Amino acid sequence: MIKLVSWNVNGLRACVQKGFNDYFKQVDADIFCVQETKLQEGQITLEHGEEYDQYWNYAVKKGYSGTAIFTKIKPISARYGMEEDEEAEGRIITLEFEHFYLVNVYTPNAKRDLSRLEYRMEWEDRFRNYLLELDKCKPVVVCGDLNVAHEDIDIKNAKANRGNSGFTDEERGKMSTLLESGFIDTFRYLHPELEGVYSWWSYMPKVRERNVGWRIDYFLASSRLALNVIDAQIDCQIMGSDHCPVMLKLADFSE
Template sequence: MKLVSWNVNGLRSCVNKGFVDYFEATDADIVCVQETKLQDGQIKLELGDSYSQYWNYAVKKGYSGTAVFTRIKPLSVRYGMEEDEEPEGRIVTLEFDAFYLVNVYTPNARRDLSRLEYRLEWEERFKSYLLQLDALKPVIACGDLNVAHREIDLKNWRGNRGNSGFTDEERDKMTRLLDAGFVDTFRHLYPDRTDAYTWWSNMPGVRERNVGWRIDYFIASSRLVPSVIDARIDAEIRGSDHCPIGLTVAI
C-alpha cells in the first residue's frame, strides 16, 4: 500500500501549480493533504471515480483544513478528536481493516510563541487520542506536525533553538509520543540521513540552497515497523512551501 501526505498550503493554489499531475503520477492508494484553506463547495477536485474524498473544513475561512483521498473504502470516518474541540478542521481519521489512518495538521505555536501553551495542551490530547485508537488496532498518523524533532531535522538548528517548531517543549512532546509506542518511519529507515527536509521558508534562495526543516511525518505504531517498506521525501515537487512525503507499507 502506498500513502502520500502533503501540506499544500492552499489547495486551490496548489492545483494551479501541478497538484493533480503529481497526484496522478504518484498513483497512491491514499493521499492526505493539510492546510487546504477552503470551504465546502469552493473547489471541485476531479481525481477519478476510484477515489473517495473526505474533507474536514475549518470554520474560519481560508484557514487550516484537512482532506483524505482514498481508493480503499474505509470502515468508518471521524472528524476531529472530540465533539467540543476548537473547529479548525485539523484531523480526519479513517478506519480500515488492518489499521487506523489519522491525517493531522498540528497547530503552530506562532512566531512569538503566543500559542505554545495551547499547542502543548493539544499535543497531550492528540497523544491520548492515538493511544485510544492504538488499543484497538495499529495506527498510521501523517501530516504536518509543525516540529523538527532532532537537530538533524533542520539546517540551522543552533540559530533556531527556542523558536517556534524547535522549542524544547515541542520537541519533548514529540519524544513522548514516540516513547508511547510509535515510530518516526523516515528516521527508522534513515537514521543518519542529512539535508532531508519537507518545508522551506519563502525567503529568496532558501529552497534552492535546501535550508529547510523536516516537519512532515508518517508516524506508525511500533508493531507496524516490520510492514514498513519505504519512506520517502519528494523534495523536488513544488506547488507549496512543503513537499510531499510518502510511505509504502505491506498491509
C-alpha cells in the same frame, strides 16, 4: 503494498494551479492526505475518478487550516476531530481501515512569538491520548504537518533555531514523548542518519534553492507496524507549496 502520500499544500486552490493534479496522477497513491486546504465546502471540485473516495474537514474560519483524504481503499468509518466539542479548525480526519487507523493531522503552530505554545502543549497531550486510545483497538498510522523538527538532524541550522517556534524544547519534547509511547518515525526508522532531507522551506529568497529547510512533515506508525514499513521517502523536488510531499509504503496486511 499500500502507498500513502501526505502533503501540506498551503492552499489547495493555489497548489492546483502549480501542478497538484499532475503530481496526484503521477504518484498514484492508494491514500493521499492533504493539510492546510484553506477552503470551504464547494470552493473546489477535484476529479480524480470514481476509484477515490473523498473526505474533507473544513475550518469554520475561511481560508484557514483544513484537511482532506482521497482514498482508493474504502474505510470502515470516518471521524473528524478528536472530541465532540472539538475546536472547529478542521485539523484532523481519522479513517478506520481493516488493519489500521489512519490519522491525517495539521498540528497547531505555536506562532512566531510563541503566543500559542501553551495551547499547543495542551493540544499535544490530548492528541497523544487520542492516538493511544485508537492504538488499543488496532495499529495507527499518523501523517501530516506536525509543525516540529524533532532532532538537530531534521533542521538545517539547529543551533540558530533552538527556541524558535517549531524547534522549542517543549515541542520537541512532546514529539519524543509520543514516540516513546509506542510509535516510530518511519523516515528515521529507515534512514536514521540521513542528513539534508527536509519537507518545508521558508518563502524567503533562495532558501529552498540552498536547501535551508526543516523536516516537519511525517508518517508515524504504531511500533508494531515496523515490519510492514517498506519505504519512506520525501519528494523534495516537488514544488507547488512551501512544503513537499512525504510518502510511506506499507506491506500488505494479508496473511
